[in-house]
Amino acid sequence: MQLGTRAVVLSAKNLEEHDRLVVLLTEDLGVVTAYAKGARRQKGTMSSATEQLSYSAFQLFRNREHTFVDRAETETVFFAIRQDMERLALASYFCQLCRELIPEGETQPEYLHLMMNTLTLLDRGQTPLSQLKAVFELRLLTMSGYMPDLVACAACGDFTGEGILFAPAAGTVYCGDCAPKAGNTPLMPLEPGVFQAMRHIIYSDFGKLFSFRLPAEGLERLAAASEAYLLAQVERVLPALDFYKTIKAPIL
Ligand SMILES: [Zn+2]
Numbered sequence: 075m076q077l078g079t080r081a082v083v084l085s086a087k088n089l090e091e092h093d094r095l096v097v098l099l100t101e102d103l104g105v106v107t108a109y110a111k112g113a114r115r116q117k118g119t120m121s122s123a124t125e126q127l128s129y130s131a132f133q134l135f136r137n138r139e140h141t142f143v144d145r146a147e148t149e150t151v152f153f154a155i156r157q158d159m160e161r162l163a164l165a166s167y168f169c170q171l172c173r174e175l176i177p178e179g180e181t182q183p184e185y186l187h188l189m190m191n192t193l194t195l196l197d198r199g200q201t202p203l204s205q206l207k208a209v210f211e212l213r214l215l216t217m218s219g220y221m222p223d224l225v226a227c228a229a230c231g232d233f234t235g236e237g238i239l240f241a242p243a244a245g246t247v248y249c250g251d252c253a254p255k256a257g258n259t260p261l262m263p264l265e266p267g268v269f270q271a272m273r274h275i276i277y278s279d280f281g282k283l284f285s286f287r288l289p290a291e292g293l294e295r296l297a298a299a300s301e302a303y304l305l306a307q308v309e310r311v312l313p314a315l316d317f318y319k320t321i322k323a324p325i326l
Pocket residue numbers: 227228229230231232248249250251252
């Protein structure tokens with residue numbers, strides 16, 4: 075069966091005989107693993123189109139067991155990301171999260187849209203990396219079945235937005251009065267701006283997803299809360315995240 079689609083290459087592993095095994099985040103077929111035969115032999119189109127992070131138009135062939143790349147043409151390679159170690163490490167982490175979190179057989183195009191919007195902003199270099207990281211993590215978690223409940227205090231149902239504490243393990247919030255009821259669960263205090271930003275990322279329309287501002291300090295706290303929540307849900311070591319942290323530029 076022949077299938078045409080567009081996709082971001084989440085990973086590309088070189089095999090023998092100039093072949094390559096790619097994992098694609100497609101617009102309408104979900105996450106697809108495919109063999110690109112001779113991908114590294116043909117200089118030009120197939121080679122760059124099947125590298126990690128390339129966004130390309132694919133012609134796929136699928137039999138009962140495997141999927142093969144018949145043709146691939148690059149649409150964008152995110153050149154600026156590839157030139158910058160820190161941004162490249164963050165983009166690789168986004169690729170890993172897609173592979174970890176997007177359920178098998180899930181064909182919603184929103185996953186590719188989220189990835190493309192995030193990579194486009196990362197490539198432009200105008201948006202703080204901590205903001206892109208937090209938005210991508212929280213929105214991807216929300217879409218893939220791990221939506222935190224940030225509506226109101228988990229104990230009393232009250233919501234004022236003041237003195238809110240976040241419980242990353244449960245993905246819930248407590249007001250200051252109810253904090254003792256959280257038991258031994260670690261809690262992170264969230265200033266109102268950071269709490270609002272988290273709610274925005276989870277509940278806002280897709281088109282407005284990235285349109286919020288926080289001062290640098292708030293962004294770092296947002297990123298910390300988001301990462302703590304992600305790690306509590308995923309419960310796995312994420313090598314690409316560890317690598318990103320080792321080369322992340324120090325906060326000035
Ligand atoms: Zn309460």
